[in-house]
Amino acid sequence: MKLTLHAHEASKIINALRNGVAPVGLTENLIFGRQRELTEFNRCFSALKNGESIVKIITGEYGAGKSHLVHAIKNLALQGDYIIASFQVNGGFRLNKMDDLYYAIMHNLYMKGAHFEKTSFNEIFDLWIENLQTAPFPNQKRVEINTVCQEISKYNMNFARAFLMFMRGRIQRNQEMQNVTTSWLTGEKNIPFELKQKYDLIGHVDKTNTLDFLKAFSKLIHLLGYNGLIVFIDELDQIISERRDYRALAYNNLKHLIDLSASGEMAHSMFVFSGTPNLLSDYEKGFMSLEALSQRLNLPLDPDVSDPRQTVIHLERISEDAILSLVHQLIELYQIQDEPLDKMPSPQDVLRTIDASNLKTTRHVVTKAVQYLDTFLK
CATH class of the missing domain: 3.40.50.300 (P-loop containing nucleotide triphosphate hydrolases)
Structure with missing residues (x-):
């Protein structure tokens, strides 16, 4: 697989591997020997779409x-x-x-698009609300919100009521209403009684309703697209x-x-x-x-x-062929980064030098390979 990465991305991957950790957001460039597992998860993703x-x-x-x-x-x-x-x-x-x-x-x-930065509860609804605001029919916004609330009320009426108040707060740009309903919907329990009463919020998340809330949230995000x-x-x-x-x-x-x-x-x-x-x-x-x-x-x-x-x-540890492919990709990463290798060893040379066959885990192989390749930097 030919790599199409920027120099700084290659350097980020190498530095992560140098420290024995997975490079967040860039791991697909170094996955070898796990095709059966990835195929299974792709199958699972298709099943999730179908409910x-x-x-x-x-x-x-x-x-x-x-x-x-x-x-x-x-x-x-x-x-x-x-x-x-x-x-x-x-x-x-x-x-x-x-x-x-x-x-x-x-x-x-x-x-998607958050680059492994946490997403706030509010941000999940941004695109949906933007589409509602530009809906071609005047009452489409109200109808669609009511339809969603009716669907999630099948799991928990209090959750649906809180979500409706949350949407009103977003549309009316009422920051207090948004903050209070968001806190309630995301499981905060220490919300002052007067604020809960003001926005018609009943109870809180507890062991008796948690699974209903989780089912409602899962249904909600599916309804959002x-x-x-x-x-x-x-x-x-x-x-x-x-x-x-x-x-x-x-x-x-x-x-x-x-x-x-x-x-x-x-x-x-x-x-x-x-x-x-x-x-x-x-x-x-x-x-x-x-x-x-x-x-x-x-x-x-x-x-x-x-x-x-x-x-x-x-x-288990990946196969020898997969390790060979992994080291080959690692060498290519070194050539992409701003500081390329002064000399290009073969993957076989790298594995032979670090005595890869006697290293117990894939992480040991990778960290030793990086340590060895660092000696060839200009």
Whole structure:
């Protein structure tokens, strides 16, 4: 694949790889040996357009290429006009509360053209509102907004009511109305009572209505013309180190998401989790600790069977041919950047010099190759 990058983009990729991380927004230039996985995710994207819901869990050792693959999938999703949410399990988010999941999704949104900068809730509606403002028929704006509200009211009436007030605030340029309704719709709970009463907002997001809100939001963005919602949650293995009760709640929530997806209740939505193989191998604290979850994930995995269509996708090190192609592309990146190589080694020479066959992970191969190629810079 011939690269068509600017010099500064090539330098950005090389610097990211030099530090052992995936180059955000540019990963598609270095994806080798993962065609089966990418084909499967393209299949999933087509299914989302048709109203399906899917859960995928990507596992692999540190350095196996999880982050690289996930970033490439994010790029594909954004280019395909999906709204994505991206965040990770940490001290503030443990997946043990569904309302925390909703809050994390609504505060970590990204959309096409944002260059991996977070998108505000308001910005998702900009194009739709612009089209409404220029509608050829005087009452089209009102009819279309009412139609959308009627559709999302099937999931939660309070959500639909808040969204209607949000739209009024946008159209009337009432900043307070926009701010209050946006806070309510995105899961904020500490909204003063008098402001909620002023704008006819009832209750707040909690464990009893979170899934209804999530279904309503997923339906909403599809009605706006996006192809669906894809949620990426990294560092899922952090759950293993949590308290037993938190861990059990998190795994039960994961099981519940799988059930909702399989039943078709979460239309036009996808959840992509990623983490280390401890999730699969730790019988005491991993997925196997909850039998209902392990059964749904078809665990333990058969080491002789690798099928990306399954819920769990376990990544091994890419093939030698794929590594050779990767290093070839890396050398080309060096030639594109402002500081080209003084001498052009062959990919075979690079792999032989760094003793690639004895390096355990793809990340080790790449970082060692970059270290070696840096010695040829003018």
